[in-house]
Amino acid sequence: MDNDRLRAMYQEMILEHNKSPRNFGPLEGHTHYGHGKNPLCGDDYEFYLEVKNDVIERVGFTGDGCAISKSSASMLTTMVKGKSIEDARKLSETFLEFILNEGPKESLGKLKIFEGVKQFPVRVKCATLSWRALEQALLKTKHIASTEA
Amino acid sequence: MDNDRLRAMYQEMILEHNKSPRNFGPLEGHTHYGHGKNPLCGDDYEFYLEVKNDVIERVGFTGDGCAISKSSASMLTTMVKGKSIEDARKLSETFLEFILNEGPKESLGKLKIFEGVKQFPVRVKCATLSWRALEQALLKTKHIASTEA
Amino acid sequence: MTTMLNKKVDFPVLNTTMRGNDLVYLDNAATTQKPKSVLETMNHFLTKENGTVNRGVYFLSQEATKKCDDSRKSIQLFLNAASEKEIIFVKGTTEAINLVAYSYGELLKAGDEILITELEHHANIVPWQQLCLRRGCILKVAPITDDGHLDLNEFKKLLSSKTKLVSFCHISNSIGTINPAKEMIKLAKEVGAKVMIDGAQAVSHLKVDVQDLDCDFYAFSGHKCFGPTGIGVLYGKEALLEKMPPFMTGGDMIETVSFQSSSFAELPRKFEAGTPAIVEIIGLGEAIKYMNSLDFTEIQEYEQKLLNLAQEKLGELDVRLIGPTHTKAAIVSFVVNGVHAHDVGTILDMEGIAVRVGHHCTQPLMKRYKVSSTIRASFCFYNNMDDVDALVRGLKKVREFLG
């Protein structure tokens, strides 16, 4: 039973993103920046977005943490790329509602895979950390030097 | 049984000294001074001795406290008056040995009456306070202004 | 006198015999007894679930963390604080006041004034004196009237724009006075002062609502409200706590540490250095649950009946009552004329009656009343009319023995 719970959390796709995170690395010329940190377990990620005409054109992240937080960060970057700020925010809200409460998962696509984490209350923070950082990034525009404006 | 224990502590003579303490009041022209204080219960006494040629000629005390501490102070003054410093010290030692440990009481005269206090461990300090102050007084000479020397 | 709350059954210690009699426990202002539920919760935790908090990914630690979080939440609701961030665990009222004196004190400068009252416990005097010595602040003291109530006129006169902090007891531990906290806070706020309430005696007697009071700090001790020793609470308004530097530092209260510098965790952990008093926090949570099961209006009425009876019966003896006779909690302070309090205490003890004798950590108040000590009988809702009778019988015995 415990093995099942573990397998439900550590899904293949999660482990795969953990091993080979997408969009990993800092992003030159980013317009938005967010920082997510869990001082208790040491997870620490930075997110960089390049937003043009309200659309997230490019995205990158750096940092380190557990398999759940890293795969969550990686999948986040793949999910929000190409989305409008508005849509990215909505996705974040839906995901957090799904993980933290009993929110619906229909619109979440492959993020549903994090359902297994809900069985591990202390690990829920690992899954939400990067989304919190994204929300922060979407609030705080980082104005890049004028040539880029 | 408890009444017996109480009666053993609150002997007639103790109550009588408590009501009418002997040698009560400060002593002009004293040569020695001691202060005894129990911050927990508030007992607070000052002792004044006039010593001439190594003999305690006069003695007085002031202060306030419970029946045990006050009668102990009062009886102390009557017991040490006229004694040599050496003999007063010995008496103090014997009394403390008797109250605190299992020391002999033969030489204690009417101080034996404090035996009942030994049944009340928290009250033992009340009986010993003035003797501690006496020891302090016998150590610390208070040099009075030269005309008296 | 029909309502008997009859709560003794919940408290194991109250069902022990003492020197051949039923224990008559009248030292509740010093420490209260703990209900079975608190004892069982603590014992269960220690025998079945003991683990540390905050840092463990393993079950025992997760459970302990959750229980401590739950306890903080209950305390927030109990005090009606706006947020859990405003509930800081300390070891007791004394630490709470010292925390404020050290930390809020860092924001004060020479010449700033701190106003307390003549009623205060040493814990609400000495930390301010020490702060004044450290930073050149000035301690002012609002007097009371002969009948033991704050002199509100004098209090008003002492308030000025220099007053940076007003700190007073909600209820006097020594003579039972209930301070007009809301009015005092309003007056203090008019001159821009912050207000700290020493609630050590209050939480077990009346319903406290920190938002309604509008105080900036509120402190109490677990062991005086049916919880364990070693734990207490400092409530502080979030915005103010944010501005204050940490008091004690170390593990659990930091964000990052390097040898060059450190940054601090968010509230409430910024003020909670080190391994918390885990089983004590859990025990306190259970004590809060117990208090939530009580009706404080009913309790107040009942305790007032006990108080009235005690004052009436003591009035018939040759004793002098010290302090107020109304607008007070069920705490009676008195001296037996011609007999020292210590002797009274010993004789009552022989009857299985526990009262406190001494200065009750309020030496300046004793001086105000020109006594070196009093006998204090402090009641709780689990006391009953028989306890009052026992006290009176005991005092008659004092006369028998000591004349």
Added chain:
Amino acid sequence: MTTMLNKKVDFPVLNTTMRGNDLVYLDNAATTQKPKSVLETMNHFLTKENGTVNRGVYFLSQEATKKCDDSRKSIQLFLNAASEKEIIFVKGTTEAINLVAYSYGELLKAGDEILITELEHHANIVPWQQLCLRRGCILKVAPITDDGHLDLNEFKKLLSSKTKLVSFCHISNSIGTINPAKEMIKLAKEVGAKVMIDGAQAVSHLKVDVQDLDCDFYAFSGHKCFGPTGIGVLYGKEALLEKMPPFMTGGDMIETVSFQSSSFAELPRKFEAGTPAIVEIIGLGEAIKYMNSLDFTEIQEYEQKLLNLAQEKLGELDVRLIGPTHTKAAIVSFVVNGVHAHDVGTILDMEGIAVRVGHHCTQPLMKRYKVSSTIRASFCFYNNMDDVDALVRGLKKVREFLG
């Protein structure tokens, strides 16, 4: 591997099952379990004898006072301190260090140096940083070598007549290093520095003799040596404590209080403001009694066997051991190559194995080893070879799940 101490029977929590398995408790450096005798003593006190201390003339209070005095006496003997006055009750190691930083700190001036080591817990770093900020002192840090031992040469070089205090852990909570305390103290004394030892991890592993060490301060926490949370001890040399101002102030630590000024009680009460953690003091006394029933030489031998076995078996897995492999306590810190510590912790938890993952409140040490966190298995004499085997099996499962 014949001597099995077989002490699990004394510790109720160790006999619970966890997620279907026997609990394997390997987080002893965070907090230890408590023997039955401690739990029973505490529960007995709270259900039968609860009362406050120091001030009561009545039976319950007299008994509580006596028990707390007895506990202080046992601790004095346990540490071989010269006098009971040197034993100060605090809530834990963190408060003990803060007490010294605030109080002894008042005797320091700008430019004075405080020397710590790279091994320290945040509790032995941040209070000194804060002191340096308050008083303009300078914090120096003695480095360790790659194998986790203090670099004694560098330590010597950092000592000078400016060094006023040297503070270091007896045993590192993070990687288990046992510091050469006696030698370090001797060197520190040569330049006239005072020495504080953070003994949080030591008292449960080795026999401590403060007079033989000749340290000025020694601190430990009750909950890390089989006692309750909410209580700890600061040992200090009497002459030095006498010179230091009080830290927290309030009831029980004063002699006289007036609104103008106050004078303080004698040691140890000068440093013990407020109602003490009574049942916790009594519980700690019982924990000391339990430790006195053990043979520390035997325990050390046994724990070294556990340590050797653990290091040997872990060495066969794809893990990196962090820190020393000898002259250390039975604390093993490691990372599983390619797997984050947090994930390891979760999978071990599913097997009923409690280990700690994270920075262990030693961020600078983690940085020194270029890791953000480690897995730490910390053993106690009540652990056995089966616990080591369970850990190894658990780590194999980690590989299965996380590749």
